[in-house]
Amino acid sequence: MSVPKRLAALATGLLLGLTGCTSFSETDGAAAPAAASATPTPEQVDAIAWTDCDSEIQQLIAGQPGAERDLSFECGRTDVPVTYDDPDGPTLQLFMIRVVMAGQTDREGSLLVNPGGPGGSGVDAVVGLALTLPVEVLQRFDLVGFDPRGVGLSSPVECVDAELKDRSAASEPQPTTPEQLDDAFALTREVADACADEYGEGLGAFSTVATARDMDRLRQALGDEQLSYLGYSYGTTLGSTYAELFPENVRALVLDGAVDPDATEQESAEGQARAFEAAFDAFAANCTGLLAGCPIGADPRGFVTSLLAQARTAPIPSSEAGETRQATAGHVFTAVLAALYDTSSWPQLAQALASAQAGDSAGVFTLADSYNGRFPDGTYSNITDANLAINCADTDEEYTEAQVRALVADWSVRYPLFGAGSASSLYTCSVWDAPRTPLPERDAQGSAPIVVVGTEGDPATPYPGAVDMAEDLDAGVLLTWQGNGHTAYPKTPCVTAAVDAYLTDLTVPADGLVCPAA
Structure with a gap:
């Protein structure tokens, strides 16, 4: 929203x-x-x-x-x-x-x-x-x-420093080779270890069940009967x-x-991969249907695939004053992901991608940084830290590296843009060292x-x-x-x-x- x-x-x-x-x-x-x-x-x-x-x-x-x-x-x-x-x-x-x-x-x-x-x-x-x-x-x-x-x-949970968040944001968004997956797993473990070192078992306190109990205390403190x-x-x-x-x-x-x-967790990850593919197709159809023409041409999917490859071999500089980063495939991919949440961002995405291909990644960084909670001074909000802590406190599911590699091989074919990233994300909580409070079944009887x-x-x-x-x-x-x-x-x-x-x-x-x- x-x-x-x-x-x-x-x-x-x-x-x-x-x-x-x-x-x-x-x-x-x-x-x-x-x-x-x-x-x-x-x-x-x-x-x-x-x-x-x-x-x-x-x-x-x-x-x-x-x-x-x-x-x-x-x-x-x-x-x-x-x-x-x-x-x-x-x-x-x-x-x-x-x-x-x-x-x-x-x-x-x-x-x-x-x-x-x-x-x-x-x-x-x-x-x-x-x-x-x-x-x-x-x-x-x-x-x-x-x-x-x-x-x-x-x-606030704060256990992933800005340097590690910057590396995560720049990392390969579609890990498919054994070496790319090795790097993805290592980065996931580094993040999990940093949070375990900072909080230990205290990470288990950030479950949704606990927050729901907090909400009822807020209800009472606000003076509301219901x-x-x-x-x-x-x-x-x-x-x-x-x-x-x-x-x-x-x-x-x-x-x-x-x-x-x-x-x-596996079904949710695959469902998102499928839905983001459909959302990208809707964005592409909207763009190519513009009377003024689509800034990224008649084949938006091909354009993005080509731009990702370009950013992998030659990261793209930004015209933003003081910006020293160069956009990698990770930044380009996150910009696409961010803009697909809201149709009002579609024109911004098309212009950002076109500019990036021409050598200016400022628009890509605007979208990607907003999604990642990165501020202009290089600091971050704690949305990443909190997202990890809450998601992992809420599930006891775990996936092995072998299971993830098999899913990556399958999903990267069926969901070419979003499959590999969705599959590799399943490893996140498998190495999270903290107590879990799985979500209850919810019928809310009464x-x-x-x-x-x-x-x-x-x-x-x-x-x-x-x-x-x-x-x-x-x-x-x-x-x-x-x-x-x-x-x-x-x-x-x-x-x-x-x-x-x-x-x-x-x-x-x-x-x-x-x-x-x-």
Whole structure:
């Protein structure tokens, strides 16, 4: 989903002025995450310490579409247990932003947001959503975005340094030869070892199950009897986990871009490879159909394949002032991957690729760095660290090097652009040395209706995942958009109207409602 960039820089500055929050480390005493336990009583839940941060955020959003809205911003922080096995033990600090529109009527309470990832910042996302969500929703809800444990400004996981992230970003994106796969496996082990050395078993504290428990404490601290929630992508995993653990506390959950709850890691990786291939074909058809002509010619797939080969043998310099990096195949590939998430980025991608072939990789770096969380000064957000920690805490599946090599050989033929990278990614958690808390099966028996939104042309969370999520949830309701790109709300009027009515008035859309791409 699209939110204003560089909000993390603002939030970091705010945090430095508000609190001495530090990264979580092994010394905080984390143990393996807890199994299911009872909902905390209000006496057990820490209050949220709110601070006015309106002027700082107003300065940041000034001039952006939606900034004319009469909005006020508060920044907050609260503590949660490192492990729910020891609720009175060591704590982690969560950071959040609350947005209130002036003139609210018939207020329902708070609408909690998670933008996905895992590792995406809810603090960043909620400011962007405050500028873009329908006014009808903001008139009924305080909008609350929080960085989940380990993410952004909430006791962030930080164990992969900038040099290692730079090497990872530049590495071969389609490893197919034995030597390329050896290098990929070695880089994966280097990252895993760095995080194990920094945190040890404490890495197990960053599971989705633990974050879902944090969300219920936030619900109570916000004063809401039940939870209203908007979750995108990985946020659908978090939201459905919450509904499984606390079904009686669900008021309304919108799960947009559902991650398939039934798929194995291998099935998910192959599904993404297939879906990104289809998304690239949609991008190519759109580009070649332009009246002004496609900047990358009549064969976009052939163009990208040729550009990747060019960048492998002669990395491409950038015209950006002060930029010393040269774009490798890894950067070019990541630029393509990033732009396929949103159709609005397709023209930018075509121009960036054309410029790169002509010898200027500035546009490629813009897309790739945004995807990787790299800032202009060469530092990074912690989205990569958090993504690894959360994904690996959530699964006990492991794949051997031999299994990965066999899948690479198969998928690189069936999915020429995205197969090898998807297959090699399966090795990531196989060498992750930390306790695991696999995701529970999720039917959320006893929950209020939950709306699951799926986009037929979604490359990151393929549409079958939304179908499975809606079927698995006892009270799941499927809403389909026949469009392209990752997630649907509030991109299209049909989906927007259905979701708005559900959030504000609990009017549940007809199960199976299909919204046309137009």
